[in-house]
Amino acid sequence: MVARIIPVDPFDLVIFGGTGDLARRKILPSLYRRLADGQMPDDARVIGAARSELDDSGYRAMVREALEEFVPEARRDPEAMARFLECVGYEQIDATGEAGWARLAARMGAGRVRAFYLSVGPGLFLPLAERLHDHGIATPESRIVVEKPFGHDLESARELNANLARHFDETQIYRIDHYLGKETVQNLMAVRFGNVLFEPLWNSQYVDHIQITVAETVGVGGRGEYYDRAGAMRDMMQNHLMQLLCLIAMEPPSRFGADSVRDEKLKVIRALDEVEPADIVRGQYEAGPDGPSYRDDVDDMRSRTESFIAMKLSISNWRWAGTPFYLRTGKRLRARASEIAVVFKDAPHSIFGADRGRHRNLLSIRLQPNEGIELGVTIKEPGPGGMRLVDVPLDMSFAEALGPEADEIPDAYERLIMDVIRGNQTLFMRGDEVEAAWAWTDPVIAAWEARGDVPAPYEQGSAGPEEAQILMHRDNRRWREIRA
Ligand code: BG6
Numbered sequence: 001m002v003a004r005i006i007p008v009d010p011f012d013l014v015i016f017g018g019t020g021d022l023a024r025r026k027i028l029p030s031l032y033r034r035l036a037d038g039q040m041p042d043d044a045r046v047i048g049a050a051r052s053e054l055d056d057s058g059y060r061a062m063v064r065e066a067l068e069e070f071v072p073e074a075r076r077d078p079e080a081m082a083r084f085l086e087c088v089g090y091e092q093i094d095a096t097g098e099a100g101w102a103r104l105a106a107r108m109g110a111g112r113v114r115a116f117y118l119s120v121g122p123g124l125f126l127p128l129a130e131r132l133h134d135h136g137i138a139t140p141e142s143r144i145v146v147e148k149p150f151g152h153d154l155e156s157a158r159e160l161n162a163n164l165a166r167h168f169d170e171t172q173i174y175r176i177d178h179y180l181g182k183e184t185v186q187n188l189m190a191v192r193f194g195n196v197l198f199e200p201l202w203n204s205q206y207v208d209h210i211q212i213t214v215a216e217t218v219g220v221g222g223r224g225e226y227y228d229r230a231g232a233m234r235d236m237m238q239n240h241l242m243q244l245l246c247l248i249a250m251e252p253p254s255r256f257g258a259d260s261v262r263d264e265k266l267k268v269i270r271a272l273d274e275v276e277p278a279d280i281v282r283g284q285y286e287a288g289p290d291g292p293s294y295r296d297d298v299d300d301m302r303s304r305t306e307s308f309i310a311m312k313l314s315i316s317n318w319r320w321a322g323t324p325f326y327l328r329t330g331k332r333l334r335a336r337a338s339e340i341a342v343v344f345k346d347a348p349h350s351i352f353g354a355d356r357g358r359h360r361n362l363l364s365i366r367l368q369p370n371e372g373i374e375l376g377v378t379i380k381e382p383g384p385g386g387m388r389l390v391d392v393p394l395d396m397s398f399a400e401a402l403g404p405e406a407d408e409i410p411d412a413y414e415r416l417i418m419d420v421i422r423g424n425q426t427l428f429m430r431g432d433e434v435e436a437a438w439a440w441t442d443p444v445i446a447a448w449e450a451r452g453d454v455p456a457p458y459e460q461g462s463a464g465p466e467e468a469q470i471l472m473h474r475d476n477r478r479w480r481e482i483r484a
Contacts, residue, residue, distance in 0.1 A: 005039050008421040010112045014104070016095065016128055017119035018048025018059070022147065024066035027117060030413040032067055035087070036080035039418060047107060048090045049100070059090030095120065096127045101135045114142040115420050122149070122156075126163040133167040143420050145174045148239055149230065150429070153445075154438035161431040170431055174420050179240040180427040181412030181419075184367045184398075188247050188340065189256070191365065191373065198363065199252065201344065204323040208360070208477075211326045211341040212244050214367075215333040215463075215482045219291055220307065224298035231305040232282075236329040238441045242269065243429075244367075245325060248340055249315055258425035262433055269436040271317045275444050281467040282453065283308035285332040288460030294332075306455045307331045310468040312475075324475070328468060332460040335484040338367035343477075352387045359389050369484060371409065372397040 013031070015023050034040040048059050067081060091107065093100030108114060116138065118128055125146060132138040144164065151157025164173055179185055192198060201207070214236060220227040227235060246265035253260035284307050287293040294307045308330030315325065344361040362376035374393045381388040398409070419427055456465035463469070463482050472478050 005037055007039055007041055008044075008113075008418055010041050010043050010109075011115060011421050012045045012047065012107075012109055012112050013115045013117060013417075013421075014047045014049050014091075015117045015119055016049050016093075016124070017117075018090065019050040019052050019054070019062060020119055022119045023048065024062075025070050026411065026413045027119060027417065028063050028066050029070045030411055030417055032071060032081065032084045033075065033410065034414055034418055035084045036075070036077055040087075042083055042087065044087055045109065046088050047104070048088070049093045049104060050090075051092065051094065053092055054090050056089045060085045060088050063088050095124045095131075098131075101131050101137070105135045105137050108137055113421050113423075114139060115145060116142065117145040117417075117420075119147060122146075122151070122160055125160060126166075129164060129167040138167065140169075141172075142168075143172050143174055143423070144168050145176060145417075145420055147176050149226075149234065150175055150239075150434050151438060152229070152234065154435060154442050157434050157438045161435065165431075171425070173428075173431070174416075174425060175429040175431070175434060176416055177239050177243050177429050178412040178416065179243050180429075181414075181416040182367060183409045183412075183415075184365065184371045185244065185247065186415075186427070187371075187373075188244075188365055192248075193252055193256075202342075203319045204321055206344055207323050208343045208345045209324045209326060209475075210248060211339075211343065211480055212241055212248070212328075213341075213480065213482065214241060214244075214329040214338045215335060216329075216331050217333060217336045219285065219332045220294065220297045227307075228298040228300060228303055228305045232307055232309040232329055232331070233441060233445060237309055237311070237327065238437050239429075241327050241329055242437050242440075244340060245313070245327065248342070249320060249325070251319070256426060258428075258430075261426050262430045266430070266433050266436055267317075268315060269433065269440060271315050271320075272440050273314045273316050275311055275313060277447060277451065277453075279312040279471070280444070280448065281308075281310040281465060281471050282306035282448070282455040283310075283330060283458045283465035283468065284455040285330075285460050286457045288332070290460050291332070304454055308333070308455070308458060308464045308468070310464060310471055312471060326472065326477075326479070328464065328479070330458075330464050334461050334463055334482045336369060337482050337484050339480060340365045340367065341480050352389060359391055362391075364480070370397060370399070372399070372401075 015027055017023060031040060031046055064085060067076065091100050091104045093104060116132060118125055151160055192202065246268045249268045250264035253264045284294045287296065295301050295303050310328035313325045313327060342363040346358060346360055359378040364374040366372050372395065374395045376391050376393050378389050378391050381390040416427060456467050458465040463479065469479065
């Protein structure tokens, strides 16, 4: 199987915050890899824009260092790196003043796709959008890319949307949720809508419950200040897990197009019921052999922010009424493992006798690492002893099924940036979707703040607080094990 690479049109991409962490870690290495693969044309231009006093050659040196640090050695090809650096330039600009803008305007090529990546804090979205507009740099076809956090609550998200809308049409705005760019997340849609096998069973008549787990081993590291204001709810649940929930629960869109897909996702968010306090577990990691406690990490011994959250959600529509969705995410857990598990109901009648135990089908989609799909089926245990039943996995690891190509799974940013250039918004969040997710999130947070809720401590390297296990046991269910 050889991947077919369709080169994108020539473009000028300006990265505001071009010297920042995201640019160095993700945006520039992703662009380099698209060039090395032949998808980014050699005459494309990538212009870093930031406050630092640098010229083109100084920025190229910084970009080279970033590639050496963040592109694995096996993927670094000196010839492709040289070609990539040729495409790179720099403008020193003042995001809130006038310095540098006329030079940037003069640099922009005619008849090419223009994209502006705002890899900066949300406070700079409006001043940058204004200057792009006032200096005639942004054309009606230009694209603007923004990152999370997209707001801190509904009000701030509305304000950001309104600010961007002053100068850009919704069709020009690309709000990144990098989970949507993950290859396996897209696979979720391929599995659901490319096979006839699953869709007839994809409803509360056959599905007992669905579990979504995004477990991380990292702590909050150097991001304590941001994280302590966000917590797992705002940092992960409101966006990444919500997007996964939408893809797993939405109705089949009529086609794989931006508005058809996003209309269906929006309906899921709007159909979410209010969450009862008893259906939420918040946790905070304690000190352990691998590192200090959460409170030490954020340098606030009284912090009540959660580094773990588990919730039971229900969706009020015909397809899902009666099927609970259990979502959990946390830091410093046992393994880095993200999985969606669709647990089917028991067979209506056991012809082998009631004492044969409970056997259930299960479809697990492993998002990362070890990407793959597992279908749990019940078979007869081999050998004598009558009809003894056992559950076994039909396991398909993408690495085994697809061979070397699976090693080449592109980073989410590679796909997403190329989609920006192609003008395809399907894997980006629409403004109303983001607002709907906040409208669901805000009252949940307000309620626990009003109650003075304190997160439950959990051990590093565990599966989160005991209370999260109880959330499931109470319903006679259990979480899947967290393992890499
Ligand atoms: C980010 C969060 O959006 O996603 C981080 O801010 C989190 O806290 C990260 O660690 C997880 O992304 P990935 O791709 O490593 O699963």
